[in-house]
Amino acid sequence: MTTIHQKFTVSFKYPVHFTRHVFDLDNSLLAETMPGRPGGAARALVVIDSGVVAANPALLEQLNRWFASNAAAIELVKAPMIVPGGENVKNGWSSVREIMTYAGLEHLDRQSYIIAIGGGAVLDMAGFAAALVHRGLRLVRLPTTVLGQNDAGIGVKNSMNDGGAKNFVGTFAPPFAVINDFEFLKSLPFKEWVSGVAEAFKVAIIADRQFFTWLCENAHHIKERDQGVMEELVYRTAQLHLNHIATSGDPFEFGSARPLDFGHWAAHRLELISNFSIGHGAGVAIGIAIDSAYAMLENRISQAEFTAIIKGLQGCGLATSSELLKRLNSEGEPDLLEGLEQFREHLGGDLCVTLPNPIGRKIEVHEMNRDLLKEAIRMV
Numbered sequence: 001m002t003t004i005h006q007k008f009t010v011s012f013k014y015p016v017h018f019t020r021h022v023f024d025l026d027n028s029l030l031a032e033t034m035p036g037r038p039g040g041a042a043r044a045l046v047v048i049d050s051g052v053v054a055a056n057p058a059l060l061e062q063l064n065r066w067f068a069s070n071a072a073a074i075e076l077v078k079a080p081m082i083v084p085g086g087e088n089v090k091n092g093w094s095s096v097r098e099i100m101t102y103a104g105l106e107h108l109d110r111q112s113y114i115i116a117i118g119g120g121a122v123l124d125m126a127g128f129a130a131a132l133v134h135r136g137l138r139l140v141r142l143p144t145t146v147l148g149q150n151d152a153g154i155g156v157k158n159s160m161n162d163g164g165a166k167n168f169v170g171t172f173a174p175p176f177a178v179i180n181d182f183e184f185l186k187s188l189p190f191k192e193w194v195s196g197v198a199e200a201f202k203v204a205i206i207a208d209r210q211f212f213t214w215l216c217e218n219a220h221h222i223k224e225r226d227q228g229v230m231e232e233l234v235y236r237t238a239q240l241h242l243n244h245i246a247t248s249g250d251p252f253e254f255g256s257a258r259p260l261d262f263g264h265w266a267a268h269r270l271e272l273i274s275n276f277s278i279g280h281g282a283g284v285a286i287g288i289a290i291d292s293a294y295a296m297l298e299n300r301i302s303q304a305e306f307t308a309i310i311k312g313l314q315g316c317g318l319a320t321s322s323e324l325l326k327r328l329n330s331e332g333e334p335d336l337l338e339g340l341e342q343f344r345e346h347l348g349g350d351l352c353v354t355l356p357n358p359i360g361r362k363i364e365v366h367e368m369n370r371d372l373l374k375e376a377i378r379m380v
């Protein structure tokens with residue numbers, strides 16, 4: 001019997017909305033985003049980041065009032081579930097189990113929704129849980145950090161950390177919709193305000209020189225918490241990320257090219273060895289500095305361009321180095337280099353690292369010279 005060659009495509013589309021005060025009574029965006037079932041309301045479970053609740057004491061009351069006033073459109077199956085904010089929520093499975101348990105108890109089905117409100121970590125965890133129940137509930141993300149709104153919350157992935165590896169498990173599962181409410185950014189501590197700026201530099205350096213120049217020119221406004229500048233930064237970064245996912249030809253990362261992971265092999269290692277005291281965005285800033293130094297040593301960018309990158313990052317309030325870069329393993333080699341090996345393993349054996357060539361354009365390299373890399377680490 002001859003082989004039957006199965007082939008089909010599934011197309012995905014989802015809106016990424018931008019708004020303010022999503023839970024004001026006169027804001028109907030969320031209700032419009034979530035169609036109900038024939039003749040009935042949409043059914044939803046809300047999962048909220050404890051850090052967002054703590055920083056916005058009026059939020060739960062506002063949210064409950066909004067859902068009460070929109071009860072004909074959306075039925076909240078239970079009181080909002082508050083889960084720990086930050087990376088730790090990805091380090092154990094208890095919140096995933098809790099979401100699954102409530103989804104079962106409340107009979108959520110494949111037309112029901114999980115509304116996840118929070119930083120990238122909570123969105124990754126809730127998205128993972130939503131993807132597992134009935135092989136996928138509808139996920140509406142309301143990212144509340146800069147990094148969530150311009151990167152983690154708008155893409156097609158979720159993940160959990162396991163077995164000592166960052167993002168070891170996860171699925172590709174595009175959301176039903178994303179709503180970026182810029183008001184959430186106002187309650188961020190400075191560390192979280194600025195961490196997502198690293199992702200803006202990342203995508204600008206490899207894909208959009210004009211945006212890179214704009215970021216450098218606006219660095220001091222970003223540091224001074226200019227809300228208008230930040231909103232533009234979030235919008236332009238989201239646009240670049242979404243455009244890449246839609247047009248790269250590999251949204252589910254079957255190949256080994258990962259342009260959006262510029263600077264990330266070092267970032268993931270730093271997150272891990274700092275026990276997550278260095279967060280994702282902070283790690284990315286240092287990773288960008290190292291890979292940019294390496295690109296300069298390979299004559300892919302000029303010394304002036306390297307200096308502009310470092311000045312730009314620092315001007316926004318991002319650190320471009322860490323004491324952990326000096327840590328050596330038992331063979332006397334920089335511990336950071338383990339990150340490159342883990343990245344290679346994650347990609348499936350073939351290394352593929354994106355570098356600027358020059359700023360605004362990218363090149364994929366499949367090998368990194370260890371001596372040059374050590375030199376790059378020393379330089380930052």
Ligand SMILES: NC(=O)c1ccc[n+]([C@@H]2O[C@H](COP(=O)([O-])OP(=O)(O)OC[C@H]3O[C@@H](n4cnc5c(N)ncnc54)[C@H](O)[C@@H]3O)[C@@H](O)[C@H]2O)c1
Pocket residue numbers: 049050051052055084085086087090118119120121122124144145146147148151152153155156157158159167184185186187188189192195196279280281
């Ligand atoms: N799925 C993806 O494609 C993707 C992409 C990039 C990053 N990520 C993941 O995202 C995570 C990082 O996300 P992050 O940078 O948003 O940090 P985070 O989710 O760890 O949140 C940082 C802190 O900010 C708090 N917080 C969130 N919103 C707040 C608000 N509005 N006001 C006050 N405090 C608030 C949180 O409670 C937490 O303590 C990492 O786990 C990373 O791996 C995922």
Ligand SMILES: [Zn+2]
Pocket residue numbers: 151199264280284
């Ligand atoms: Zn990232």
